[in-house]
Amino acid sequence: MPKSYKTQLLERIxxxxxxxxxxxxxxxxxxxxxxxxxxxxLFGARDYSFRIQPLLNKKSExxxxxxxxxxxxxxxxxxxxxxxxxxxxxxxxxxxxxxxxAGIAEDEDDFWFEIVTxxxxxxxxxxxxxxxxxxxxxxxxxxxxxxxxxxxxxxxxKYVDNDDYIIEGEVIGTGGSFDEKTYSPVSxxxxxxxxxx
Numbered sequence: 001m002p003k004s005y006k007t008q009l010l011e012r013i014x015x016x017x018x019x020x021x022x023x024x025x026x027x028x029x030x031x032x033x034x035x036x037x038x039x040x041x042l043f044g045a046r047d048y049s050f051r052i053q054p055l056l057n058k059k060s061e062x063x064x065x066x067x068x069x070x071x072x073x074x075x076x077x078x079x080x081x082x083x084x085x086x087x088x089x090x091x092x093x094x095x096x097x098x099x100x101x102a103g104i105a106e107d108e109d110d111f112w113f114e115i116v117t118x119x120x121x122x123x124x125x126x127x128x129x130x131x132x133x134x135x136x137x138x139x140x141x142x143x144x145x146x147x148x149x150x151x152x153x154x155x156x157x158k159y160v161d162n163d164d165y166i167i168e169g170e171v172i173g174t175g176g177s178f179d180e181k182t183y184s185p186v187s188x189x190x191x192x193x194x195x196x197x
Contacts, residue, residue, distance in 0.1 A: 013066060085189065116173045156192075
C-alpha cells in the first residue's frame with residue numbers, strides 16, 4: 001500500500017533534520033580543529049572557514065525547505081505532488097494562458113525564455129475520453145491546456161469534483177529561447193496540494 005502524503009512529509013522532515021544535525025556536527029568538528037590553541041595556531045593550525053561557510057549555506061537552504069514541509073504538514077494536506085501537464089502542444093489554446101501571463105503577443109513567434117505562475121487552474125474529469133476513462137483535463141486561466149499525466153489519474157480521481165476536498169496549488173508555465181537559436185516549447189507543471197475541508 002502506498003504511503004500517505006502525511007507519512008511522506010514526516011519522512012522528508014526527518015531526513016532534513018538529520019542532514020542539519022550532520023552539518024552541525026561537521027561544523028563543530030572543523031571549528032575545534034581550527035581552535036586548538038595558540039601554539040597550534042603558531043605551528044600550523046588550519047583555517048577551515050573556507051569549508052565552514054559552504055556548510056552553513058547548505059544548512060540555511062535545508063532549513064528553508066524544512067520550514068516549507070512543516071507548513072505543509074500543519075495544513076494537513078492529503079495529497080501533494082508536482083505533475084507535468086501532458087499534450088499542451090496538441091491543444092489549440094495550449095499556449096494562450098502562458099502568453100497572456102507573460103505579456104507575449106499571439107503572433108509573436110520568437111520570445112525570450114519566460115517563467116510564469118498562476119493559481120487560477122481547474123482539474124476537470126473527462127470520463128468520456130476514449131483513450132482513458134480516468135482522464136483529467138487541466139484548465140489554466142479558463143483555457144484547456146492539456147491533461148494530467150495518466151500515471152496520476154486514478155490517485156487524483158477521488159479528490160477531483162469531490163466536495164469533501166479543497167484543491168490548491170500553482171501552475172508553472174515555461175517556454176521560449178535562451179539564445180535565439182534553440183526554442184523550448186510552452187509547457188506547464190502543477191504544484192498540486194489537496195486537503196480536506
